Amino acid sequence: MSVLLNIAMFPTDHGESKSEYVSQVIKVIRECGYPYQLTPMATIIETEELSQALAIIQKCYDVLEDLDCNRVYSIITFDIRKGHDNRLKSKVESIESKIGEVSK
Amino acid sequence: MSVLLNIAMFPTDHGESKSEYVSQVIKVIRECGYPYQLTPMATIIETEELSQALAIIQKCYDVLEDLDCNRVYSIITFDIRKGHDNRLKSKVESIESKIGEVSK
Amino acid sequence: MSVLLNIAMFPTDHGESKSEYVSQVIKVIRECGYPYQLTPMATIIETEELSQALAIIQKCYDVLEDLDCNRVYSIITFDIRKGHDNRLKSKVESIESKIGEVSK
Amino acid sequence: MSVLLNIAMFPTDHGESKSEYVSQVIKVIRECGYPYQLTPMATIIETEELSQALAIIQKCYDVLEDLDCNRVYSIITFDIRKGHDNRLKSKVESIESKIGEVSK
Numbered sequence: 410m411s412v413l414l415n416i417a418m419f420p421t422d423h424g425e426s427k428s429e430y431v432s433q434v435i436k437v438i439r440e441c442g443y444p445y446q447l448t449p450m451a452t453i454i455e456t457e458e459l460s461q462a463l464a465i466i467q468k469c470y471d472v473l474e475d476l477d478c479n480r481v482y483s484i485i486t487f488d489i490r491k492g493h494d495n496r497l498k499s500k501v502e503s504i505e506s507k508i509g510e511v512s513k
Numbered sequence: 514m515s516v517l518l519n520i521a522m523f524p525t526d527h528g529e530s531k532s533e534y535v536s537q538v539i540k541v542i543r544e545c546g547y548p549y550q551l552t553p554m555a556t557i558i559e560t561e562e563l564s565q566a567l568a569i570i571q572k573c574y575d576v577l578e579d580l581d582c583n584r585v586y587s588i589i590t591f592d593i594r595k596g597h598d599n600r601l602k603s604k605v606e607s608i609e610s611k612i613g614e615v616s617k
Numbered sequence: 618m619s620v621l622l623n624i625a626m627f628p629t630d631h632g633e634s635k636s637e638y639v640s641q642v643i644k645v646i647r648e649c650g651y652p653y654q655l656t657p658m659a660t661i662i663e664t665e666e667l668s669q670a671l672a673i674i675q676k677c678y679d680v681l682e683d684l685d686c687n688r689v690y691s692i693i694t695f696d697i698r699k700g701h702d703n704r705l706k707s708k709v710e711s712i713e714s715k716i717g718e719v720s721k
Numbered sequence: 722m723s724v725l726l727n728i729a730m731f732p733t734d735h736g737e738s739k740s741e742y743v744s745q746v747i748k749v750i751r752e753c754g755y756p757y758q759l760t761p762m763a764t765i766i767e768t769e770e771l772s773q774a775l776a777i778i779q780k781c782y783d784v785l786e787d788l789d790c791n792r793v794y795s796i797i798t799f800d801i802r803k804g805h806d807n808r809l810k811s812k813v814e815s816i817e818s819k820i821g822e823v824s825k
Contacts, residue, residue: 415762417798418591422633425688425802428812432819439823447823448760449812450727450798459574463567470563470593480633483591484692484798486729486762487522489574490584490737500740500761507744511751511759519658521694526737529698529792532708536715543719551719552656553708554623554694584737588694588796590625590658594633604636604657611640615647615655626799667782671775678771678801688802695730695795697782 411496413488414462417451418469420478430476434469441465444497451484455497459489515600517592518566521555522573524582534580538573545569548601555588559601563593619704621696622670625659626677628686638684642677649673652705659692663705667697723808725800726774729763730781732790742788746781753777756809763796767809771801 418434419427438445438452443461445454456462466485473481490496501513522538523531542549542556547565549558560566570589577585594600605617626642627635646653646660651669653662664670674693681689698704709721730746731739750757750764755773757766768774778797785793802808813825 413762415760419629421627421629421635425630427629428815428819432816435816435823436820439820445824446760447813447816447825448727448758448765449809450725450765450800451762453760453762459571463571467563467567479595481591481593482690483589483593485587485589485591486796487585487587487589488762489587492583497761501759503740504744504747504759507740508748508751511747512757513759517658519656523733525731525733525739529734531733532711532715536712539712539719540716543716549720550656551709551712551721552623552654552661553705554621554659554661554696557656557658586794590692592658601657605655607636608640608643608655611636612644612647615643616653617655667779671779675771675775687804689799691797691799691801693795693797693799695793695797697793697795699791 410457410491411493412456412459412462413496414454414456414465415451415486416466416469416483418473418481418483420473420480421482422478422480430473430478433472433476437468437472438465446497453497514561514595515597516560516563516566517600518558518560518569519555519590520570520573520587522577522585522587524577524584525586526582526584534577534582537576537580541572541576542569550601557601618665618697618699619701620664620667620670621704622662622664622673623659623694624674624677624691626681626689626691628681628688629690630686630688638681638686641680641684645676645680646673654705661705722769722803723805724768724771724774725808726766726768726777727763727798728778728781728795730785730793730795732785732792733794734790734792742785742790745784745788749780749784750777753780758809765809
């Protein structure tokens with residue numbers, strides 16, 4: 410099974426720039442050890458089980474709570490598919506096989 | 514603490530109408546016993562801890578897996594706020610106190 | 618055609634409480650004259666064409682820009698379906714016909 | 722002004738694999754000529770005005786309508802910020818300046 414978790418999480422009570430907080434969240438994700446990709450809008454992580462992905466969400470929130478964030482917003486999409494793996498790479502490759510090179 | 518979980522989850526491998534599957538997901542949510550509200554686009558559930566909300570997500574997926582869904586998509590937003598509760602009602606009331614009655 | 622637009626839009630540069638800004642956005646949506654429903658997490662609007670829904674998004678942003686919001690975040694989902702209408706009501710009714718009464 | 726549009730759009734009435742349809746949507750985005758980045762979960766496009774981003778959403782839907790998609794789902798996030806540009810690159814760089822190299 411391949412679980413793709415696309416997650417953005419940030420405080421909404423700490424002013425305009427979020428990168429200080431977001432960087433701590435991404436540090437936590439990096440330390441989890443799963444394949445991931447940081448994009449300009451979110452982080453995409455691939456796990457084998459949904460429970461592993463849910464545990465990452467909890468860890469991301471825990472670090473913001475430790476940083477005294479009083480209000481936290483998170484936007485998450487899951488694409489869960491059985492009988493597939495390594496989709497962090499293969500989804501983009503599948504598109505390129507159909508329409509040629511894309512910016513990635 | 515008030516955790517608002519806005520969740521839509523559906524299979525993408527079972528044709529155009531999703532209501533048969535979505536209704537099973539909502540049945541699971543209803544049985545969890547937390548305050549919730551079904552909207553035309555998602556279900557909003559309020560819990561006191563993030564871990565409770567994450568457990569609901571797992572249960573929603575489990576029921577779709579039992580129904581032989583091979584590919585599942587989910588769109589989730591969290592609004593987590595400390596020092597507040599009963600926001601399933603109070604957020605809309607707060608808006609109405611500012612601009613008068615709205616359709617809800 | 619039925620276009621369901623689920624939209625949350627708020628500034629992220631103006632402190633913890635967003636209801637002052639969100640209420641102005643909802644006022645704009647109310648004045649557009651389409652059927653809509655305010656939920657604790659977003660507003661759902663039904664239009665007949667996608668172009669009408671996109672025009673609403675522009676109007677929502679314009680009001681926040683007028684209120685000197687420097688950074689605005691928006692989370693949107695579209696469910697567009699041909700050959701259907703009045704889905705703001707019928708989607709929830711379809712669920713209830715399968716599993717009985719729900720909180721709505 | 723920098724408008725970051727994160728968009729996933731796909732039919733839900735055409736079976737499990739979406740890449741045939743998604744690739745046509747991405748072809749349209751590529752032809753629009755704005756800087757963009759395809760990720761495993763969505764496409765991120767940067768425009769200077771919101772109206773340009775909304776026009777892209779319309780074009781993406783138009784191509785799916787031409788391909789006889791009866792039901793289309795789309796998940797969109799906007800991050801709109803004044804006084805900034807080139808955020809398709811600078812947001813990730815800002816994170817790396819704080820926590821070192823990330824997978825991107």
